[in-house]
Amino acid sequence: xxxxxxxxxxxxxRGWLTLQLAVLGFAGLCGALKSGGxxxxxxxxxxxxxxxxxxxxxxxxxxxxxxxxxxIAWPVRTPPPTADVVRTGxxxxxxxxxxxxxxxxxxxxxxxxxxxxxxxxKAGALVEVSTASGTWCGTLRASxxxxxxxxxxxxxxxxxxxxxxxxxxxxxxxxxx
Numbered sequence: 425x426x427x428x429x430x431x432x433x434x435x436x437x438r439g440w441l442t443l444q445l446a447v448l449g450f451a452g453l454c455g456a457l458k459s460g461g462x463x464x465x466x467x468x469x470x471x472x473x474x475x476x477x478x479x480x481x482x483x484x485x486x487x488x489x490x491x492x493x494x495x496i497a498w499p500v501r502t503p504p505p506t507a508d509v510v511r512t513g514x515x516x517x518x519x520x521x522x523x524x525x526x527x528x529x530x531x532x533x534x535x536x537x538x539x540x541x542x543x544x545x546k547a548g549a550l551v552e553v554s555t556a557s558g559t560w561c562g563t564l565r566a567s568x569x570x571x572x573x574x575x576x577x578x579x580x581x582x583x584x585x586x587x588x589x590x591x592x593x594x595x596x597x598x599x600x601x
Contacts, residue, residue: 430509437496437516444493444523448486450530467539475533482529489522550577550599553585554592560585561599 467475492515552561553574560576560583567573571584577599 433512437493440493441497444490447523447526448490467536471536475536478529478533482526485522486526489519492519550596552594552596555589
């Protein structure tokens with residue numbers, strides 16, 4: 425191998441170093457931020473704890489990768505001996521691989537921000553059910569299989585409407601309008 429190969433490795437390392445510094449900053453930022461104003465996502469506490477712990481190794485891996493690539497991008501002694509070019513190439517590949525591992529760890533840690541929030545159902549929400557034989561208004565309730573259970577608002581009595589007879593079902597604000 426020639427000095428030209430060493431120069432190409434150094435140029436490549438300098439390009440990767442820019443990306444790695446961005447990954448390092450992103451990993452640090454993810455560790456410092458909390459989503460939302462209430463102190464976290466809707467994820468269970470254990471999932472949030474695992475995500476918080478994953479950010480630390482991601483930051484460490486990003487630092488190690490940056491160190492490996494920075495040693496190639498800005499070597500202390502120049503030019504590297506020909507025998508070191510192979511070792512330098514391996515270090516560059518290892519640094520790049522560690523960069524991708526850091527990105528993966530940060531992505532997994534950040535994924536808890538998209539955890540679905542549990543929202544309480546609106547008990548008492550009114551619906552209007554239309555069939556060929558009439559229209560009923562009330563709140564949905566549990567019923568047997570193959571039927572729609574409805575607590576009729578006017579009469580306060582439960583009605584089971586076979587699903588095959590339901591022509592339309594829509595939410596309403598009030599009954600009788």
